[in-house]
Amino acid sequence: MNIIAGLVLAMGVLPNIPAVGKSLEKVAKWLGGFQTIIGIVAIIVGILYFGLQGIVAIVAGLILAMGLLPSIPAIGKDLAKVVKVLGSFQTIIGMVAIVIGIWGLFF
Secondary structure, three states: OHHHHHHHHOOOOHHHOOOOHHHHHHHHHHHHOOHHHHHHHHHHHHHHOOOHHHHHHHHHHHHHOOOOHHHOOOOHHHHHHHHHHHHOOHHHHHHHHHHHHHHHHHO
């Protein structure tokens, strides 16, 4: 889940990767159409598998699901403000999510 969320978040720097950058960018743009759904799933997976992988998934999921946050009663508007601040680090969080996701495949 972190790899998928990271691809969407880091879409801006993917073309800079030699050989596979353009292909990854096309995949990330296609996945971007499902951004909110990917964000919700990432949050759920992050809660279920809490740890380093889970924390990264929750943060990435919150950024991806930013459009839905204000509709959550009681905490939605405050949470949306926090996520907007995190959104300014979207590319960095995306790259971290990709690395952590790949690391999680092997360990």
